Amino acid sequence: xxxxxxxxxxxxxxxxxxxxxxxxxxxxxxxxxxxxxxxxxxxxxxxxxxxxxxxxxxxxxxxxxxxxxxxxxxxxxxxxxxxxxxxxxxxxxxxxxxxxxxxxxxxxxxxxxxxxxxxxxxxxxxxxxxxxxxxxxxxxxxxxxxxxxxxxxxxxxxxxxxxxxxxxxxxxxxxxxxxxxxxxxxxxxxxxxxxxxxxxxxxxxxxxxxxxxxxxxxxxxxxxxxxxxxxxxxxxxxxxxxxxxxxxxxxxxxxxxxxxxxxxxxxxxxxxxxxxxxxxxxxxxxxxxxxxxxxxxxxxxxxxxxxxxxxxxxxxxxxxxxxxxxxxxxxxxxxxxxxxxxxxx
Amino acid sequence: xxxxxxxxxxxxxxxxxxxxxxxxxxxxxxxxxxxxxxxxxxxxxxxxxxxxxxxxxxxxxxxxxxxxxxxxxxxxxxxxxxxxxxxxxxxxxxxxxxxxxxxxxxxxxxxxxxxxxxxxxxxxxxxxxxxxxxxxxxxxxxxxxxxxxxxxxxxxxxxxxxxxxxxxxxxxxxxxxxxxxxxxxxxxxxxxxxxxxxxxxxxxxxxxxxxxxxxxxxxxxxxxxxxxxxxxxxxxxxxxxxxxxxxxxxxxxxxxxxxxxxxxxxxxxxxxxxxxxxxxxxxxxxxxxxxxxxxxxxxxxxxxxxxxxxxx
Numbered sequence: 001x002x003x004x005x006x007x008x009x010x011x012x013x014x015x016x017x018x019x020x021x022x023x024x025x026x027x028x029x030x031x032x033x034x035x036x037x038x039x040x041x042x043x044x045x046x047x048x049x050x051x052x053x054x055x056x057x058x059x060x061x062x063x064x065x066x067x068x069x070x071x072x073x074x075x076x077x078x079x080x081x082x083x084x085x086x087x088x089x090x091x092x093x094x095x096x097x098x099x100x101x102x103x104x105x106x107x108x109x110x111x112x113x114x115x116x117x118x119x120x121x122x123x124x125x126x127x128x129x130x131x132x133x134x135x136x137x138x139x140x141x142x143x144x145x146x147x148x149x150x151x152x153x154x155x156x157x158x159x160x161x162x163x164x165x166x167x168x169x170x171x172x173x174x175x176x177x178x179x180x181x182x183x184x185x186x187x188x189x190x191x192x193x194x195x196x197x198x199x200x201x202x203x204x205x206x207x208x209x210x211x212x213x214x215x216x217x218x219x220x221x222x223x224x225x226x227x228x229x230x231x232x233x234x235x236x237x238x239x240x241x242x243x244x245x246x247x248x249x250x251x252x253x254x255x256x257x258x259x260x261x262x263x264x265x266x267x268x269x270x271x272x273x274x275x276x277x278x279x280x281x282x283x284x285x286x287x288x289x290x291x292x293x294x295x296x297x298x299x300x301x302x303x304x305x306x307x308x309x310x311x312x313x314x315x316x317x318x319x320x321x322x323x324x325x326x327x328x329x330x331x332x333x334x335x336x337x338x339x340x341x342x343x344x345x
Numbered sequence: 346x347x348x349x350x351x352x353x354x355x356x357x358x359x360x361x362x363x364x365x366x367x368x369x370x371x372x373x374x375x376x377x378x379x380x381x382x383x384x385x386x387x388x389x390x391x392x393x394x395x396x397x398x399x400x401x402x403x404x405x406x407x408x409x410x411x412x413x414x415x416x417x418x419x420x421x422x423x424x425x426x427x428x429x430x431x432x433x434x435x436x437x438x439x440x441x442x443x444x445x446x447x448x449x450x451x452x453x454x455x456x457x458x459x460x461x462x463x464x465x466x467x468x469x470x471x472x473x474x475x476x477x478x479x480x481x482x483x484x485x486x487x488x489x490x491x492x493x494x495x496x497x498x499x500x501x502x503x504x505x506x507x508x509x510x511x512x513x514x515x516x517x518x519x520x521x522x523x524x525x526x527x528x529x530x531x532x533x534x535x536x537x538x539x540x541x542x543x544x545x546x547x548x549x550x551x552x553x554x555x556x557x558x559x560x561x562x563x564x565x566x567x568x569x570x571x572x573x574x575x576x577x578x579x580x581x582x583x584x585x586x587x588x589x590x591x592x593x594x595x596x597x598x599x600x601x602x603x604x605x606x607x608x609x610x611x612x613x614x615x616x617x618x619x620x621x622x623x624x625x626x627x628x629x630x631x632x633x634x635x636x637x638x639x640x641x642x643x644x645x646x647x648x649x650x651x652x653x654x655x656x657x
Contacts, residue, residue, distance in 0.1 A: 023448075027451070027452075027455045033364060036550070041648075075435055077382075077435065077439070096594070124632075127636060131635065131636060133635045133636075134380075134648075134649065135580070136380070136382065137585065137631070137635070138632065138635065139630050140382070140578055140581070141582065141628045142632075144575055144578065145625055145628045145629060145632075146474075146629040148621045148622075148624055148625035148628075149621075149625075151621045152621045152622070155621065244431065270442075271438065273439055274443070310451050310455065312447050312450040312451045312454070313447070314447070314568075315443055315444075315446055315447030315450070315451075315453060316443075316444060316447035316448055318443055318447070319440055319443035319444035319447055320444070322439065322440050322443060323426065323440045323444070324424070326432045326436045326437065326440065327426070327430060327432060328434065329432075330431055330432050330433075
């Protein structure tokens with residue numbers, strides 16, 4: 001993170017908190033009570049802090065996925081679908097893994113999850129590479145297609161044996177990621193997420209390939225003039241981003257829900273975009289932002305139980321954080337670049 | 346058989362109406378160079394405001410006015426970010442989607458708390474627009490049934506040639522197209538590109554708001570959280586499908602309307618067609634369309650790009 005990043009982050013959070021307070025007051029709730037509930041339920045005890053970590057894990061992985069693609073100048077808006085695709089692939093492996101040992105089943109499940117996410121990112125990536133199509137439209141269309149693919153899978157091939165509800169059977173025992181603590185569901189996927197985040201950080205800041213990605217994202221025209229294969233790099237970035245998002249889906253199903261159901265992703269892929277932008281597209285920033293939005297998720301659920309504030313408040317605060325972060329990022333870019341002719345910018 | 350065709354035609358046009366309204370609005374803003382991924386949220390704001398005002402006043406016209414106002418207000422907020430503050434258009438659109446989804450769900454629960462969670466949920470209804478008949482055309486088989494629609498559908502159909510005229514035959518249309526194709530050149534020639542884009546966004550918002558009203562004041566008489574259910578994104582696809590032209594947008598809307606109407610009819614008839622396949626059709630077709638049209642499917646040249654730095 002650059003100098004002053006902390007100050008900017010505090011400014012963003014303060015602005016969003018002020019707006020959220022306004023919303024609370026507007027609907028006749030006491031913001032002080034709300035603040036107390038939020039703090040207590042997220043970091044008030046080791047148990048609650050563990051729950052916050054658990055909620056932050058998918059946001060961290062998805063945020064890393066989205067931030068990586070953004071750094072390469074590729075707008076992956078499809079993390080939602082790639083997350084689901086990863087979960088579908090992992091479930092297909094997991095429900096049939098009864099005969100395998102954990103040492104074989106778990107790596108296989110995670111690899112299939114990553115592959116599922118990569119496959120989901122492939123159509124828009126190929127369209128961008130060979131047809132010059134805007135990846136935003138492509139990845140959004142894939143989000144919907146994969147949501148329908150999920151319904152289709154739960155209607156047929158992956159439907160539970162009992163056949164009652166549109167959900168899958170539980171994963172076989174060897175395909176479940178172990179939990180360290182049943183109450184908070186603190187699980188072995190968390191260290192995996194941290195390792196991926198560190199690897200992504202090293203990749204971006206310490207390797208030649210990472211430098212190329214950043215060059216492409218920071219100034220595509222200059223990158224191409226220097227001979228970088230821009231459209232091939234963009235394809236790679238989108239597929240790699242999809243693979244990490246798919247991995248997140250596989251971890252979520254193997255460690256938390258342990259079965260697949262309709263609406264599995266629940267918007268976490270869109271929240272990831274807020275995480276990536278809030279984190280200033282840098283990996284340490286993404287870690288902080290994932291923790292913040294994870295806490296928001298836990299806190300808003302408690303707020304609904306304790307004070308009757310609809311938990312949808314979390315969505316509003318998420319949006320406000322995204323808006324404030326985007327405004328600030330633009331301000332920063334302008335301050336850094338000054339006035340640049342359009343042909344160069 | 347004729348009853349089936351009548352039903353199908355009527356429901357296809359009814360389903361196409363909100364798609365057509367939203368896609369026409371998006372056509373205007375995209376021709377001006379502004380891609381609004383927040384179309385979904387803008388529609389949802391219209392649906393909510395239209396429902397609340399229609400419910401409170403008992404008059405669908407009041408509801409429609411509120412929906413248009415809400416859509417325009419949301420679009421104004423979007424334009425402040427995307428056009429004036431030069432925030433990336435995709436980010437600004439996602440911001441709109443998240444914010445409106447959260448705010449409408451929150452407000453709906455707060456306002457109708459007692460009614461929704463009790464037996465009085467039947468009280469949470471709007472007064473929908475009545476259907477009107479198409480004069481002498483009403484006697485024509487299928488077409489007559491297809492045109493038995495609310496005033497919103499009539500307005501949407503009338504807007505197709507109106508928007509085509511605006512874009513193709515007026516000075517304002519020329520300014521919009523210039524802002525979308527060559528903003529720097531237009532700027533150099535003295536066109537106030539920023540203002541043109543801002544106004545195009547407002548027009549988009551008004552139309553997207555009325556598209557929302559079509560959901561809560563015509564297609565149904567109630568509001569459900571997240572009830573746009575991806576229609577805003579289908580409308581984005583329809584604009585591409587219709588090649589950024591109102592007539593093409595009309596055809597694409599009717600096509601998608603028919604696809605989803607067929608799915609409902611098949612279900613009603615108890616036919617065993619996997620309904621997810623039908624639902625997925627618009628999205629899959631959009632990807633195919635992008636693939637086969639390739640570079641010809643390119644929209645306005647400056648679509649999605651902010652204005653040059655410090656442009657007035």
